[in-house]
Amino acid sequence: MGGAVACRACELRRACLSLKQSAGRSPADFSFHGDHQLSGKRAPSVRSATDRLIRQEQGDRMSLQAQNVARSNADDPGSEAAVAFLSVSKAFGRGGGLVQALDGLSLSIPRGVVYGLLGPNGAGKSTLLRILAGLLRPDRGEVQIFGETASPRQRARLGMLIESPSFYPFLSAREHLQMLARARGTLSLVEPVLQRIGLQAAADKAVSGYSLGMKQRLGIGCALIGQPEAIVLDEPTNGLDPDGILEMRALIHDLAHRDSLTVLLSSHLLDEVERVCDRVAILQRGVLIAEGAVADLLDRDGRFWLKVEAPEVLLARLGDKAEAGDDGVYVRIERAEVPDLIQSLAQAGVRIHEAKWIKPDLETVFLSETREARR
Known part of the structure; x- marks a missing residue:
């Protein structure tokens, strides 16, 4: 034990010495380049390195699940999460009126993806985002931003649009952005941001x-003026008309895939989430009930459909795994099992006229997961 402590002390001294030697270098300013990509470098910080080593000593205070999330990020710096919630709990009210908004929730949001938070009303989505923004404090657990405990300094690395943005009605978009940019020393970003959000003409x-859609895009522009590495959007398409939804979808796609920002959004428009998000998490009563890549979740809940010459033979053979429908038979199996099923049916003399894998939409998966969680 003494050797481990001594080793950690040496590591701490080496980190501090190395960072002191480089502390004189000023960080390079972020900038939008000609292809509108947001890029830049940050100078290392003695305090951040010290804090990181100290937190490693305090790992035993986290739950086992939280330690696993933190350890996976530390072991592979390239896969460090943009945001991690570690066993976060939050309740409102007292006694018989107590409402458990979040119940030991752990969730890791990778860098560089569009990540959707889904759940019925009261699932805890807004509470989670408010905790991330620093508007609420969790009762228990920890929030990490780019591998470090959430703090005003770390939250400055996020751009946030929580609920509907409010503006001075008599000011223009350029004036709003200039006002924020002066405070942050980023006046050079005003014109590139206007171009990114598509408001140059207005x-x-x-x-x-x-319009409401233009105001939503201006709200995102205000968040971009802070040169964020990730952006958090609460119901960004809420109330928008079809044209506004298309514009918002294109903007979110560009933020992630052209500007390399991590995008965390909540939405109740499941069709839009399916179109724009790379990964999703489904919450129910403050608990995580499903999480993964959108394509994987859709595949997992898919069904195999067959049109055969004698469907009654197939139904009898597969029992409760099969049901008749759409002039054929639906079979609930894993996609990887399909070749074996076809081979076994052919060997049994079942003649197959048509076969296809039916992938559900995200709404079907969402309803299935939330109904199962209510049982």
Whole structure:
């Protein structure tokens, strides 16, 4: 034990010495390049390295699940999570009126993806985002941002649009962005941000004349002025017309795949989430009930459909795994089992006229998962 402590002390001294030698270098400013990519470098910090080593000593205070999430990020720096929630709990009210909004929830959001938070009303989505933004404090657990405990310094690495944005109606989009940019020293980003959010043509018009979709895009622009590495959007398409939804979808795609930002969003429009998100988490009563890549979740809940010459033979053979439907038979099996099933049916003399894998939409998966969790 003494050797481990001594080793950790040496590691701490080496880290501090190395960072002191480089502390004089000023960080390079972030900038939008000609292809509109957001890039830049940050100078290392003695305090951040010290804090990281100290937190390693405090790992035994986290739950086993939280330790596993933190350890996986530490072991592979390239896969460090943009945001991690470690056994986070939050309740409101007291006694008989107690509402458990979040119940020991652990969730890791990878860098560089569009990540969707789904759940019925009261599932805990908004509470989770408010905790991430620092508007609420969790009763228990920890929030990490890019591998470090959430703090004002770490939250400055996030751009946030929580609920509907509010603006001065008599100011223009350019004036709003300039006002924020002066405070942050990023005036050079005003024009590139206006271009990114598609408001160049309306940049000098008063916001009072903007549509809801334009206001939503301006809200995202205000978040981008802070040069974030990740952006958090709460119901970004709420109330938008079809054109506004298409514009928002394109903007979110560009933020992630052209500007290399991590995008965390909540939404109740499941069709839009399926179109724009790489991964999703489904919450129910403050608990994580499903998580994964959208394609994997859809495959997992898929069904195999067969049109055969004698469906009654197939139904009898497969029992409760099969049901008749759409002039054929639906079989609930894993996709990897399909070749073996076809081979066994052919060997049994069952003549197959048509076969296909039926993939559900995200709404079907969502309803299936939340209904199962209510049982």
